[in-house]
Amino acid sequence: MRWHAPEQASMRSSGATGGESEKMSTMPKPDEQPQQDGLQIRAAIEGDTAVILEFIRKLAEYGDISDEVFATEDDVRAALFGPRRVAEAVLAYAGSDPVGFALYSYGFASFRGKPGIYIEDFFVEQTRRGGGIGKALLVYLAKLGVERGCARLEWSVLNWNERAMEFYQDLGAVAMDEWTTFRLNGDAMERLASPEAAGKISLEKFAARLAEKPLDI
Secondary structure (H helix, E strand, O other), rough: OOOOOOOOOOOEEOOOOOOOOOOOHOOOOOOEOOHHEEEEEEEEEEEEHHHHHHHHHHHHOOOOOOOOOOOOOOHHHOOOOHOOOOOOOEEEOOOOOEEEEEEEEEEEEOOOEEEEEEEEEEEEHHHOOOEEEEEEEEHHHHHHHHHHOOOEEEEOOOOOOOHHHHHHHHHOOOOOOOOOOOOOHHHHHHHHHHHHHHHHHOOOHHHHHHHHHHOOO
16 A cells, blocks of 8 residues: 555555455444535445546556556456455545545454454545545544454555655554565466476475574564
8 A cells, every 4th residue: 555645645555465344343324424524434335336446546646557557347346345345445525526535455463363454545636635534534444443343454655755654653553664565466476376386396495494594473
């Protein structure tokens, strides 16, 4: 997830493990939460699929990575509203205009024995930034996490975005400086999943390396 600014921009993330959202308990009234100045935060429904995809594309455009977006409406609909849901979304509306969104999924905090929310995408329209919409979306997700018994709310931030980091720290978030995210996708994931890759794994070499430097996991 790349957060470009706190109240100013957007966030894009990856690497969280999604869970089936229908297994989680629901908030008392998740459909709509009125905010100040006519702002409303509500859970997305299937009819919002096109709006969600448009926000995803705007987020990519803002980060100058539009060429990395291959998702279609069918992909988004299946992931968020299909029989095996792996993510959820929440939308911010100013009147009848969609002005921001957050897309999130669930992981599992094994040490705590509880689920956790990972924010994959976060975006506020540039003309609407600075008006509290970003914070309102985060407040909504924090309340959702508490209602659903989650141990934590997580996201990733680009290292250069110091302003965003200061904003999140003011909210009480803590930077996980000791962790490094690894990603395996595309051709690299296909290679590792292939039968040929399994045949190239040398257990003797792995054991030798492990003896020299034990894994700390």
